Amino acid sequence: METRGARRPETVMQLARRFGEIGAAQQNDVHRSRNSLLDGKENARNVGQSKSGPCTPVKTAYQASERTLGGIASLRCDTPQQKMAARTNIFKQMEKVSSTTASPRTMNxxxxxxxxxxxxxxxxxxxxxxxxxxxxxxxxxxxxxxxxxxxxxxxxxxxxxxxxxxxxxxxxxxxxxxxxxxxxxxxxxxxxxxxxxxxxxxxxxxxxxxxxxxxxxxx
Structure with a gap:
């Protein structure tokens, strides 16, 4: 019977991966909202056109998903140098998020x-x-x-x-x-x-x- 050990604290890369997942989810929400808005505009435009008129292509969610997103993909590193660069970038992203959400009373x-x-x-x-x-x-x-x-x-x-x-x-x-x-x-x-x-x-x-x-x- 396997005995589970005590849970170790998350490493920097685990924290970075979780941070990336949150960022990717937020980006996907933005893309879905944007695509919904585009679909609404295209449908409204098509209503005013005749049946014989040209069809206007509508952007799909699949096309939006092909765009490069930050997050987990940025952690795919092959060399130690790339791994360290990705880790440094995560620190910068986390620092940026902290600075934008900090209250006015936060210390410099x-x-x-x-x-x-x-x-x-x-x-x-x-x-x-x-x-x-x-x-x-x-x-x-x-x-x-x-x-x-x-x-x-x-x-x-x-x-x-x-x-x-x-x-x-x-x-x-x-x-x-x-x-x-x-x-x-x-x-x-x-x-x-x-x-x-x-x-x-x-x-x-x-x-x-x-x-x-x-x-x-x-x-």
Missing amino acids: PNSIKDALLRWVQNRVQGYPNVSVTNFSSSWADGMAFCALIHRFAPDAFDFNKLDPKNRRQNFELAFRVAEEHGICPLLEVDDMIMMGDRPDWKCVFTYVQCFYKQFREHP
Whole structure:
């Protein structure tokens, strides 16, 4: 008898796929409404024509469905570079949706970014080989991730034994311990390795927000 394990948090690509499905559904609703309007106009025009007059072609829903839509199709990537580009595009789409639906009282995005950066700087202050000045290059060797989770889980590992040159080991350690302490595994080790010295700041920023939400009440 198969035993079902605990449900893992959604990854970035799963969230992106769900976001794409919602976007595709909204696009299809728009196309259906547009086609209904076109059908109504064409029918009204045909009523005024004689039976022997030329027939006016009417656009069908099938023709509309042939148009390129955003959503799941945009996630079909063959190479790691295309996969990362699609993921970055999803972050941009999600950021655009959030900005258009935000209330007037919502903080400026730059203010939120700066506030989170200051929060991180205060938490990792004093850790060797860690200098956080942004959400990109400062996280490239994995040491900042290790320092941040070590701040809240000091018994999980010996930070002083870490080496900035062992990027993969640092990412694997930080992400594993973070997940054990309730942080959603939004980033993947291979993605961080592939992005090199300047990872996409939106990916890092989104992941670090999970640390803030989980540990903001922690002294």
